Amino acid sequence: MASVSLAHIPKITQISKKIIRILGCNPGPMTLQGTNTYLIGTGKKRILIDSGSPDFPEYITNLKSEITKENLEISDIIITHWHSDHIGGVKDILKHVSKSDCSIWKYPRSDEESSYDFKVKWLENNQQFLVDDNTLKIIHTPGHTTDHIVVHLLEDNAIFSGDCVLGEGTAVFEDLHDYMLSLNLILNLKPSIIYPAHGSVVNDPVKKLEFYIQHRNEREKQILECLNKDKSKIFTEMDIVEQIYTSTPKHLWPAAAVNVSHHLTKLEKENKVKCVQSLGFKSNL
Structure with missing residues (x-):
């Protein structure tokens, strides 16, 4: 992307x-x-x-x-x-x-x-x-x-x-x-x-790979910070995209939302977020 x-x-x-x-x-x-x-x-x-x-x-x-x-x-x-x-x-x-x-x-x-x-x-x-x-x-x-x-x-x-x-x-x-x-x-x-x-x-493949790994870790941190701003709120994937993908062109936001969804799946497995009645996600921290 x-x-x-x-x-x-x-x-x-x-x-x-x-x-x-x-x-x-x-x-x-x-x-x-x-x-x-x-x-x-x-x-x-x-x-x-x-x-x-x-x-x-x-x-x-x-x-x-x-x-x-x-x-x-x-x-x-x-x-x-x-x-x-x-x-x-x-x-x-x-x-x-x-x-x-x-x-x-x-x-x-x-x-x-x-x-x-x-x-x-x-x-x-x-x-x-x-x-x-x-x-x-x-x-x-x-x-x-x-x-x-x-x-x-x-x-x-x-x-x-x-x-x-x-x-x-x-x-x-x-x-x-x-x-x-x-x-x-x-x-x-x-x-x-x-x-x-x-x-x-x-x-410069080593530098690129290190950036990719760091980028994904940073995205995860941004998602958790977004959810923790209001622990009572339920966020959809697109709610999160709008807040953390501000430099990404809007026509790429649906693809970004897919990535956010995969981050949330990983975080849910780690018990750091929870899915609320299929409406969206909220912090579990």
Whole structure:
């Protein structure tokens, strides 16, 4: 979720000898400049991380152009999680860009799994892929979604972070407890660089991760302070958003309210707040 001016991201960028970033051309309030997808490798066969949204022909044209120009093949597509702007483009890629023997990989959801029009192979935590002389390690990082993974390029100590860490702004999540564990897991790797699915490359990843963790702790503190101002009052999620997300554009407040809801769920489990007849929340301190 962004509340800052966004940097320009070219539609195709040769980030390094082994990484080509291809922008999904699907900008929006939650996708920022669009979904970043990444071709990994130096040889003829490459691995693609994420696939963009469905029915965005400009992205398919750009991806196909790069594949044709370099005489490449996509051997595998690794999906960071089930959201449409990450897995939605697979069908178009299989139809217009890659060969039929391309494998689609995704970590299974712990909740209800979606059905797809293509065969999905299930990832395992710590599974590794070799592409030329590079090793990609799958790390399960739930929180944003139950099936979310990041991809660790071991030789570069680089992380392809999906939606766990963004290039601008902060991320939304389904489970704050799991999300905080995942942030700390990535922080402990001390990555040298992060390639996010949205926004610019993160060149100071340790600082960014520490900020994310501090930001969530600060939000929790702000929520408790808001509730404790009037312990007799019942607050809805949006009541809290209006008080503590004052610098966030109003069109992003519904997403902010989702984050507040997850904070409240965590605090309720910790017996720091209580839900009152489904009307809202009040302090329990």
